[in-house]
Amino acid sequence: xxxxxxxxxxxxxxxxxxxxxxxxxxxxxxxxxxxxxxxxxxxxxxxxxxxxxxxxxxxxxxxxxxxxxxxxxxxxxxxxxxxxxxxxxxxxxxxxxxxxxxxxxxxxxxxxxxxxxxxxxxxxxxxxxxxxxxxxxxxxxxxxxxxxxxxxxxxxxxxxxxxxxxxxxxxxxxxxxxxxxxxxxxxxxxxxxxxxxxxxxxxxxxxxxxxxxxxxxxxxxxxxxxxxxxxxxxxxxxxxxxxxxxxxxxxxxxxxxxxxxxxxxxxxxxxxxxxxxxxxxxxxxxxxxxxxxxxxxxxxxxxxxxxxxxxxxxxxxxxxxxxxxxxxxxxxxxxxxxxxxxxxxxxxxxxxxxxxxxxxxxxxxxxxxxxxxxxxxxxxxxxxxxxxxxxxxxxxxxxxxxxxxxxxxxxxxxxxxxxxxxxxxxxxxxxxxxxxxxxxxxxxxxxxxxxxxxxxxxx
Numbered sequence: 001x002x003x004x005x006x007x008x009x010x011x012x013x014x015x016x017x018x019x020x021x022x023x024x025x026x027x028x029x030x031x032x033x034x035x036x037x038x039x040x041x042x043x044x045x046x047x048x049x050x051x052x053x054x055x056x057x058x059x060x061x062x063x064x065x066x067x068x069x070x071x072x073x074x075x076x077x078x079x080x081x082x083x084x085x086x087x088x089x090x091x092x093x094x095x096x097x098x099x100x101x102x103x104x105x106x107x108x109x110x111x112x113x114x115x116x117x118x119x120x121x122x123x124x125x126x127x128x129x130x131x132x133x134x135x136x137x138x139x140x141x142x143x144x145x146x147x148x149x150x151x152x153x154x155x156x157x158x159x160x161x162x163x164x165x166x167x168x169x170x171x172x173x174x175x176x177x178x179x180x181x182x183x184x185x186x187x188x189x190x191x192x193x194x195x196x197x198x199x200x201x202x203x204x205x206x207x208x209x210x211x212x213x214x215x216x217x218x219x220x221x222x223x224x225x226x227x228x229x230x231x232x233x234x235x236x237x238x239x240x241x242x243x244x245x246x247x248x249x250x251x252x253x254x255x256x257x258x259x260x261x262x263x264x265x266x267x268x269x270x271x272x273x274x275x276x277x278x279x280x281x282x283x284x285x286x287x288x289x290x291x292x293x294x295x296x297x298x299x300x301x302x303x304x305x306x307x308x309x310x311x312x313x314x315x316x317x318x319x320x321x322x323x324x325x326x327x328x329x330x331x332x333x334x335x336x337x338x339x340x341x342x343x344x345x346x347x348x349x350x351x352x353x354x355x356x357x358x359x360x361x362x363x364x365x366x367x368x369x370x371x372x373x374x375x376x377x378x379x380x381x382x383x384x385x386x387x388x389x390x391x392x393x394x395x396x397x398x399x400x401x402x403x404x405x406x407x408x409x410x411x412x413x414x415x416x417x418x419x420x421x422x423x424x425x426x427x428x429x430x431x432x433x434x435x436x437x438x439x440x441x442x443x444x445x446x447x448x449x450x451x452x453x454x455x456x457x458x459x
């Protein structure tokens with residue numbers, strides 16, 4: 001064992017040395033220090049992406065502590081046309097919750113109808129890459145083997161349905177083991193198909209928050225499907241993702257997936273099927289702006305504008321793009337999503353697999369931001385969001401939003417009556433193409449002002 005550990009450390013030493021060199025260049029290079037907004041973003045990005053070992057921060061789950069911190073491991077190896085990405089993350093939250101997540105992704109030549117490598121960003125081209133998400137179409141096919149263990153010490157529950165009361169708040173803890181495989185293949189430059197299969201072990205326990213009632217005491221096991229049972233699940237199903245046009249600032253995405261949840265040991269009492277559909281339109285707001293670029297580093301009178309209060313304000317409102325002839329007012333997002341669950345016979349959807357609205361959901365995606373996390377819960381869901389984002393300084397930006405949606409106990413509940421809605425403003429921080437933190441005020445719900453500080457998924 002000691003010999004194996006020593007061999008691993010020796011083999012990782014050159015990569016560590018290269019990573020430290022990159023970190024030193026990004027955080028201590030003298031030229032970058034004169035441009036604080038760019039230096040800060042590049043330094044933080046390097047700090048949390050240095051290979052093979054780097055720091056990791058994020059959120060285990062909404063409600064499970066303020067934030068999580070730990071270490072991540074990333075290693076990329078190439079063999080001919082194949083690339084291998086090994087990842088491992090261990091983080092612990094401030095309330096004792098933790099997440100252990102590991103995976104191996106094999107990137108291989110795609111089997112599409114067209115040569116999708118043209119104009120794409122293939123796996124491994126930048127040295128750092130990640131598993132594709134529903135909003136990405138990559139230039140290579142991939143097979144990912146994953147395993148994770150999640151323990152969330154506190155999760156809120158307000159009851160089931162669209163008309164629950166805020167005063168009914170209770171708590172539980174959740175442990176979830178996940179072993180699975182994901183397959184993704186881009187058919188075109190704008191579309192990919194995939195398949196996912198998992199073995200899931202959810203376990204519900206007592207909440208660590210002693211200031212609120214336990215779910216068992218507040219609602220009873222009969223009123224909360226899956227609360228008193230210990231079931232293992234097999235989950236599998238196909239998905240399709242569309243990004244059009246690819247690699248543009250203004251684009252449209254569409255994702256759809258159909259999943260089968262089969263409860264293994266209870267005569268299919270908690271087996272169900274689910275259809276998820278989501279769409280997003282991103283519109284890049286531009287205007288003509290014949291002015292010099294205040295961020296230019298090359299010398300010359302026409303290259304760099306003297307930074308004054310007036311020029312800084314103009315650039316903050318409409319940031320000059322690289323051409324120097326246009327500027328951007330930010331981005332407008334229109335997002336819609338729906339989830340429909342289907343059960344057979346006397347089967348039910350366990351409450352821990354039901355969709356939620358309010359704050360952020362179990363995937364850490366924003367829903368109804370004017371409400372508390374997990375405020376409404378049901379097997380079926382519909383959600384619409386309008387959001388405006390604008391960069392302010394370096395990685396920091398401003399956002400404004402309007403959300404509307406509802407949950408249903410059955411599909412017929414998803415009408416346009418009794419919709420919940422909210423609006424608000426906030427700030428976000430982005431490093432590279434990833435959002436690492438956001439904070440916003442949610443208003444207009446009748447349940448007071450909600451202040452939500454959120455971290456992104458583990459970075």
